[in-house]
Amino acid sequence: MLTDHLVKASRLGLLGQMSTEFSHQLNQPLQAMLNYCNMMQRRIARGTATEELSLNALANIENAIEHSASIIQRIRDFVKFRTLLTEELTLQELIDQAMMLVVPTARGWNADIVTPDAAFDLEVVVDKSQTTHVLVNLMINALEACRDFGVNRPRIELFVREESDHRRVAVGVRDNGPGLPKDDPDIVFRKFYTGKKEGLGLGLAISREVCESQGGSLTAENNVSASGCTFFVTMKRNGSSGSGTDTVELGSIKGDSELPID
Numbered sequence: 001m002l003t004d005h006l007v008k009a010s011r012l013g014l015l016g017q018m019s020t021e022f023s024h025q026l027n028q029p030l031q032a033m034l035n036y037c038n039m040m041q042r043r044i045a046r047g048t049a050t051e052e053l054s055l056n057a058l059a060n061i062e063n064a065i066e067h068s069a070s071i072i073q074r075i076r077d078f079v080k081f082r083t084l085l086t087e088e089l090t091l092q093e094l095i096d097q098a099m100m101l102v103v104p105t106a107r108g109w110n111a112d113i114v115t116p117d118a119a120f121d122l123e124v125v126v127d128k129s130q131t132t133h134v135l136v137n138l139m140i141n142a143l144e145a146c147r148d149f150g151v152n153r154p155r156i157e158l159f160v161r162e163e164s165d166h167r168r169v170a171v172g173v174r175d176n177g178p179g180l181p182k183d184d185p186d187i188v189f190r191k192f193y194t195g196k197k198e199g200l201g202l203g204l205a206i207s208r209e210v211c212e213s214q215g216g217s218l219t220a221e222n223n224v225s226a227s228g229c230t231f232f233v234t235m236k237r238n239g240s241s242g243s244g245t246d247t248v249e250l251g252s253i254k255g256d257s258e259l260p261i262d
Contacts, residue, residue, distance in 0.1 A: 025071050028101050028136050029064035035104030036061050060100050067101065070129035084127050084213050088238045091120040091160060091171065094128070098135035102143075111143055111154035120160055122169055123238035126214050131235070134207040134218070135171065138231045141203065142175035146228075149178040161232070168216065169237055174230040179222045185229075188220065211235075 036057045043049035095115060106113050139156050146154035157174040181187055191205040208218040215236040222229045 025133055026068055029068040032064045032101045032104050033061050063100055086125050086127050086214050088123050088125055089128055091122050091124060094131060097132045101136050102139045109143055114157040116160050124235040125238050126235050130210045134210055134233055137203050137207055138173040142177060145177035146175060151176060167237055168234050170232045170234040172230050172232050176228040179229045180220055
């Protein structure tokens with residue numbers, strides 16, 4: 001009982017430290033809602049707001065609201081020691097959800113985001129809310145890195161790669177920014193490491209632990225023949241082990257005693 005109280009106190013303390021990261025998570029869907037509202041206001045003012053465009057914008061706003069609610073629920077689950085909930089869904093669903101949240105920001109930064117040409121009906125077993133945020137976080141990080149590096153036309157490319165054992169599939173996020181530190185590329189996943197002026201440096205560390213908790217991985221490497229780097233979000237394919245909706249123990253947040261000391 002005492003151990004449980006100590007672990008919970010540790011989590012609550014870390015929750016306070018992570019307030020910036022949670023604010024960042026919520027900011028993405030909120031910014032998407034604001035951008036879609038502004039876009040519709042401009043279209044109405046110009047007289048170009050067709051019924052189809054309006055319904056599409058409203059659907060995207062609704063999706064962003066649902067995503068915000070799921071993020072808040074995940075914060076509550078973290079405090080209450082609930083598990084990471086995985087489900088079967090297609091890669092297309094994940095990519096579409098992430099793109100809906102990122103595209104408005106990318107347009108504001110004059111950036112190009114390229115998605116896979118084909119609609120991928122490959123099914124994976126992941127926590128939808130958390131994995132969507134991993135993809136969103138990677139794309140936003142890439143856009144910010146390109147902006148800070150002075151890239152005139154940021155370019156983010158998403159592509160799908162099946163692993164050799166056919167039990168996992170990876171979504172690659174490639175950019176044309178400054179790339180990773182050459183002497184130690186993996187340092188970007190270290191807790192509290194950040195190359196930004198603001199932020200706690202927890203986003204990538206948490207993203208990696210989320211991926212590993214659901215049987216996948218998150219890795220990164222510098223592009224060989226071009227500038228920038230590529231992050232790979234690897235996920236279990238549906239049918240690779242077991243079937244149906246499953247839950248796995250939440251391993252994406254560790255207690256203070258498990259944090260690395262630098």
